[in-house]
Amino acid sequence: MLIFAGLGLYDLDDISLKGLKAIKNADFIFLESYTSKLSGAGLDQMHERYGKDIIVLSRQDVELEPEPILKAAENGVAVFLTGGDPMVSTTHADLRIRAKDRGIETKIIHGSSIVSAVCGLTGLQNYRFGKSCSIPYPVHNWFPKTPLDTILLNLKQNLHTLVYLDIQEKQFMSIREGIEILEKLMEDSSESIPLFVGVARAGSDMPVVVAGTGEKLKNIDFGPPLHILVVPATLHEIEKEYLKDFAWYVHQ
Amino acid sequence: MLIFAGLGLYDLDDISLKGLKAIKNADFIFLESYTSKLSGAGLDQMHERYGKDIIVLSRQDVELEPEPILKAAENGVAVFLTGGDPMVSTTHADLRIRAKDRGIETKIIHGSSIVSAVCGLTGLQNYRFGKSCSIPYPVHNWFPKTPLDTILLNLKQNLHTLVYLDIQEKQFMSIREGIEILEKLMEDSSESIPLFVGVARAGSDMPVVVAGTGEKLKNIDFGPPLHILVVPATLHEIEKEYLKDFAWYVHQ
Secondary structure, eight states, rough: OEEEOOBBSSSGSBBBBBHHHHTTTTEEEEEOOSSSOOOOOOOHHHHHHSOOEEEEEEEHHTTTTTTTHHHHHHHHEEEESSSTTTTSSSHHHHHHHHHHTTTTOOEOOOOOOHHHHHHHHHOOOOGGGGOEEOOOOOBBOOOOOOHHHHHHHHHHTOOOOEEEEEEEEEEEEEHHHHHHHHHHHTTSSSOOOOOEEESTTTTTTSSSEEEHHHHHHTTTTOSSSOOEEEESSSHHHHHHHHHHHHHHHOOO | OOOEEEEEEESSSBBBHHHHHHHOOOEEEEEEEESSSOOOOOHHHHHHHHHHHOEEHHHHHHHTHHHHHHHHHHHEEEEEEEBBBBSSHHHHHHHHHHHHTTOOOOEEEOOOOOHHHHHHHOOOOOBBBBEEEEEEEBTBBOOOOOOOOOOHHHHHHTTTTTEEEEETTTEEHHHHHHHHHHHHTTTTTSSSOEEEEEEEESSEEEEEEEEOOOHEEEEEEESSOOOEEEEEESSSSHHHHHHHHHEEEEOO
């Protein structure tokens, strides 16, 4: 049996009761560490809380060498933990398909995710979000233009964009880095993004949410990861009020 | 203090540990019953589990007469429970603003939501979803065309659409009703929707997920609420495989 369980947004108390029960009944616990991250809890705390061994998985372990995970799931109950909700990344869908091919029963236990949490954090309405995008760290100084295209197309349709920032093994893209990459992509063009909303440490007791121009936001210290960005469309009255009430609105 | 806490998707075990702690420490518990619903748990079970009074709120209680909620939050710790993640609906953003205006401290505890869960349930990739839409029950036989417009615009851009189905006090729109309304809107037009995915009881141990034409899906008994619909764009290879593996794919 292979159970995909979401840890939720930030620390060890963000998992659901269902998720915790699954961990307690598990024979094997795997922690996927490359698509998300619990910023508010280290591996030591997890060990201590669960009283069990936790096998940390890299992207390679999941995508190229999943044999140990599948073997474990054939021999007992294996729980595959991820930050947020477990199936937002393609890579996990692929693992579930492989398990099915091997005749292994699978199950999903959902967790809180930035996909919906962003609405409460920023007041930006769920039904006004268009397609989301991600900004990867440039490889060999090559910056893919896709995220900018998505943002601009959404803006044209008056839709908000949730912008995921790259997560690497030991590197988490900051709001400043994300904005700098977008600005680089807009160099020599007439395009511009009038307003950003930066969100740091969603799900924690003290998330930082700031709305303002790229220029302003780049100079703000958002603190430790995870960070995400939103590019809002024209704000509705209630969205503006909410941002002013619950975000630090850097006036332009 | 007013804490907005998400109950998560389906039953009493879908809340986070943080949410449960908030309930245990609460002086007043309110349950919002009109934008979502825990299908897997009744009010009696909630009473029993939490050992506290639970005040059930209608839309009118929240939007027009929120005084008792605000008073409670001024006099102690009030927890405002909703199915899913608490701030996906505009109506709660408004309540949070009112609380702030009264000088009441507020906080959000996130929960699992269909917004991200739909990816794991259907295998449809998060980054391929465009703007979502909702189908309301027709009032005086008037069917707003907006949801269809959203779906068709997304299809043109090769994006999936998450289609929320109306939730009324004692009436939950079924997948069949949703499809029938969309078909009515397409009458006398050349538009068509080639594929639907219906999802019933997300977050439960036995969610039902079926992909197929509208004609096929209308004849399937999805069982009790909640239902939602997805209109997928052209499926990627892995999405197709996932649907075939984990959904009941009604072949066309």
